[in-house]
Amino acid sequence: MSEGRPREGGDAEATLDPADWAEFRALAHRMVDDTLEELASLRERPAWQPMPDDVRASFREPLPLGGEGSESVYRQFTERVRPYPNGNLHPRFWGWVQGNGTPLGMMAEMLAAALNPHMAGFDQAPALVEHQVIAWLAELMGMPPETSGVLVTGGTMASTIGLAVARHARAGFDVRAEGLQGSRPRLLVYGSTETHGWARKAAELLGLGSSALRLVPVDAEYRIDVEALRRAVAADRAAGHRPFCVIGTAGTVNTGATDDLRALAAFCREEGLWFHVDGAFGALAAWSDALRPIVAGIEEADSVGFDLHKWGYLPFEVACVLVRDPEAHRAAFATTASYLEGAERGVIAGGIPFAERGLDLTRGFKALKVWMSLKAHGVRAIARLIEQNVEQARGLADRVEQDPELDLLAPVPLNVVCFRYTRAGLADEALNAINREILIRLQEEGVAVPSGTTLAGRYAIRVANVNHRSRREDFAALADAVVRIGREVGDAVA
Ligand SMILES: *Cc1c(COP(=O)(O)O)cnc(C)c1O
DSSP states (O other), X not given: OOTTSOOSSSSOOOOSSOSOHHHHHXXXXXXXXXXXXXXXXXXXXXXXXXXXXXXXXXXXXXXOOSOOOHHHXXXXXXXXXXXXXXXXXXTTBOSTTXXXXXXXXXXXXXXXXXXXXXXTOOSSHHHHHHHHHHHHHHHHHTOOTTOEEEEESOHHHHHHHHHHHHHHHHSSSOHHHHTTOSSOOOEEEEEETTOOTHHXXXXXXXXXXXXXXXXXXXXXXXXXXXXXXXXXXXXXXXXXXXXXXXXXXXSOTTTOOBOOHHHHHHHHHHHTOEEEEEOTTGGGGGGSTTTGGGGTTGGGOSEEEEESSSTTOOOSSOEEEEESOHHHHHHTTOOOOGXXXXXXXXXXXXXXXXXXXXXXXXXXXXXXXXXXHHHHHOHHHHHHHHHHHHHHHHHHHHHHHHOTTEEEOSOOSSSEEEEEEOOTTOOHHHHHHHHHHHHHHHHHTTSOBOEEEEETTEEEEEEEOOOTTOOHHHHHHHHHHHHHHHHHHHHXXX
């Protein structure tokens, strides 16, 4: 293929459009067909496979100064890249919290890239799509219609924006102008010890410092101890500090626990604190009538950050931050630049609202895959899948509880199951080593991809189920494999 080379004929001006559209079209159709073929046959392949050394080595090539053409690079993609992903497409992938993506989401990504709109705002239909999606997401969360929001890369960015709005709204001085370098009272933010690592990054980045993130203990169900929170805030106020925000978690990354969001909302109201909810995956429980009680109180938050690329099943990347007070949202980010000056008519009409709700100026059309997915599948079908994932997790937990060789290590309120292989007479240290080995072998054998965590000194195999492709038998296969490998590894150390 000859794209990127000068056009034939007199003018010799270059373009990256194909010189031969028919030839490119044939290749493009092949890309789509091959990809759908792969997606339709995922179950026949291992959940993950280690990469051969020659494949690994092949990614150290000289800088390609001359082009080899689309056909050649696509062949290399099919041989060296496509076969070696981390496995999250697969029906038996439950590691960390990673979604599968969907075929429709994939096609929406292609359409979004093809249209390639600049999503700072502007008077264009794609901007209306994002406004529509944000309104739907606010409604699903039970927040008021005027709620502001923006789609971002992930839960980390969504919640960081929430915390940035909180900092600006509740600092008690003009934090945008003055920064945090003066001798003001220290601004403090609270979460539980189960708060995800985004909060530390955000506290550091926002100039609060990680020591301004106060981590409050949890109860036996891994939910924040609200009385301990109350005491911590009172003690910090007495010491002359300025508490400004509480982070509640809907669906902790370790065990899927949800803080008592109603109690946190009430506490924040009493204390004049901003209430942010990190609902990276758990917030989507609100989409299901059956599960919504678990996250009750989320609708009272000042801001909520959540992913759509986890329990919304959409391809990476897409997440959303919702902010109840649209003025507070805008006030935290809006700037004025003469080259972005608004107008009543023309392309700039409608302004650049999305650029004023976060850090990004140029943004892609993430909203299209959300809009297409919600409309094509319908909220009810997606909510049903979320319920299915919870039922599957509870089913696995039941199996674990019935099996004397397996041990459930945490309650299963949602879609996360933490368990281990066990045998009589072995201390935690030995069991930890055995279960670490089981986890790696599960992955290397291609059986399944759970991940691990440590709960109260006990190493757990952790299944976080946001997988729309899993079936009940996949969880049975996992439990069987853990017992089989556990016996082998256990016999070797005994
Ligand atoms: C995944 C996760 C995050 C971070 O979201 P990203 O999309 O990975 O940036 C934050 N909080 C919780 C509870 C999570 O599970």
